[in-house]
Amino acid sequence: MRIPILKLKNLLLVSIQVMLDDKTALELQEDLLHKIHETSAEGVVLDLTSLDMIDSFIAKVIGDMVSMAELMGAKVVLTGIQPAVAITLIELGISLPDILTALDLEKGIGLLKEINVVHL
Structure with missing residues (x-):
């Protein structure tokens, strides 16, 4: 099952509405990078609310996806991180330095507007 990636001007919106398995996560990573390349998107909001x-x-x-997207010139904001996800990330020792959250x-899009990445 592919996760939809929506384009809004120079912004890509990705809302994960299913539990991610390894295959789906890797497909999303590949799809997002291709979509950034195709659209020249300058911003990405990756909504993790349902996880x-x-x-x-x-x-x-997810960390690699953010790093790769930013290497391609798109600023990424992670939104909707649930408490259990935040706890797990810290307990696993996974550091996501300099990642916007x-x-x-709505607040993620606002953050990208504040730093002049998107112009809606």
């Missing part, structure tokens, strides 16, 4: 659990592999894929999708 209430995460394992070390999925956490690594926001409480929800």
Whole structure:
């Protein structure tokens, strides 16, 4: 099952509405990078609101996805991180330095507007 990636001007919106398995996470990573390349998107909001659990592999894929997207010139904001996900990331020792986060999708878009990445 592919996770939809929506384009809004120079912004890509990704809302994960299913539990991520390894295959789906890797497909999302590939799809997002291709979409950034195709659209020249400058910002990405990756909404994790529906994820209430995460394992070390999925956490690594998300971290890698953010790093890869930023290497391609797109600023990424992670939104909707649930308490259990935050706890798991810390307990696994997974560091996501310099990653922008926001409480929800609306605040994530607002953050990208504040730093002049998106112009909606």
